[in-house]
Amino acid sequence: MTDIRQLCCEKARLRVSDSKIVCPRHASVEVRHRIAAIDTRAPEIGIPAIQPAQGATWSMNYAWPYGSHGDLGARERLIEWASKRRLTWSKKSRCFHALLFGSCAIRDCSVSDSRGVPLLNEVTGLGLDARWMDHVTLWERDKIPALLLSQPYTDASDVRDVLTLPGPQSALQVEILDRGWHTPAAAYLGFRLDERVSPAGSVPVCSSCRSRRSRHWQVHRTTLDWLCLSCWGGDPYDVPDGCEYKSGERREMRRWHALAVAFRGTASTDKEIAA
Ligand SMILES: [Zn+2]
Numbered sequence: 001m002t003d004i005r006q007l008c009c010e011k012a013r014l015r016v017s018d019s020k021i022v023c024p025r026h027a028s029v030e031v032r033h034r035i036a037a038i039d040t041r042a043p044e045i046g047i048p049a050i051q052p053a054q055g056a057t058w059s060m061n062y063a064w065p066y067g068s069h070g071d072l073g074a075r076e077r078l079i080e081w082a083s084k085r086r087l088t089w090s091k092k093s094r095c096f097h098a099l100l101f102g103s104c105a106i107r108d109c110s111v112s113d114s115r116g117v118p119l120l121n122e123v124t125g126l127g128l129d130a131r132w133m134d135h136v137t138l139w140e141r142d143k144i145p146a147l148l149l150s151q152p153y154t155d156a157s158d159v160r161d162v163l164t165l166p167g168p169q170s171a172l173q174v175e176i177l178d179r180g181w182h183t184p185a186a187a188y189l190g191f192r193l194d195e196r197v198s199p200a201g202s203v204p205v206c207s208s209c210r211s212r213r214s215r216h217w218q219v220h221r222t223t224l225d226w227l228c229l230s231c232w233g234g235d236p237y238d239v240p241d242g243c244e245y246k247s248g249e250r251r252e253m254r255r256w257h258a259l260a261v262a263f264r265g266t267a268s269t270d271k272e273i274a275a
């Protein structure tokens with residue numbers, strides 16, 4: 001809740017410090033200089049310009065991501081953070097699919113609750129709560145999605161207590177900080193991908209009869225061996241320990257497999273992958 005004493009007048013809309021929100025008329029020369037200084041640097045981290053016809057205003061000449069659009073200090077922290085890490089803002093879908101596979105084909109995925117969280121949890125055993133995906137931005141390095149950043153209004157220690165972090169060999173690394181560039185009340189959860197996950201190949205293929213035709217599969221969580229329903233010869237609802245039942249579109253199974261390869265050895269160490 002904004003304290004009314006922080007506002008210069010009823011037209012105030014840009015936060016310029018912890019205790020001050022100003023309008024164009026009451027913005028100081030110093031504030032104007034700060035706006036101009038970060039506006040010059042916005043293109044450097046890929047923030048797109050807003051045209052006057054699209055509603056550009058004195059303090060909004062660039063499409064600053066949610067979490068920084070009404071807060072000058074947040075924009076300044078954002079610029080420093082992104083340029084130090086050589087990251088540029090991505091206009092792709094802000095979801096784990098885009099981070100893990102380079103793009104996402106699900107309509108409005110980034111505004112949905114899931115954002116690929118169930119898939120990520122299933123494969124990595126990370127234990128991420130979808131409610132921690134808030135004020136999400138996707139960042140690229142060399143035009144490839146490299147980091148998905150969430151800055152939820154959550155205590156970072158609560159997140160640390162719950163997550164089972166991937167081991168050092170995992171392609172996915174999770175960075176949890178007490179705060180990011182958003183307001184001080186928001187924690188920082190950075191999901192960094194050091195290696196692209198490619199869902200290529202002929203998976204699933206039966207490790208026993210080499211068939212690819214089955215609609216129903218059993219996959220071993222550690223060896224990632226697939227077994228078709230005929231070779232398995234069992235009841236799809238009676239899956240042996242350490243295995244999972246899979247059925248569905250081939251594309252989805254290939255993605256699952258690719259993720260499991262990337263994260264192998266990280267999830268099944270002390271906590272079993274959630275089935
Ligand atoms: Zn004012």
Ligand SMILES: [Zn+2]
Pocket residue numbers: 093095096097098104105106109110115116
């Ligand atoms: Zn997606």
Ligand SMILES: [Zn+2]
Pocket residue numbers: 206207208209210211227228229230231232
């Ligand atoms: Zn088979």
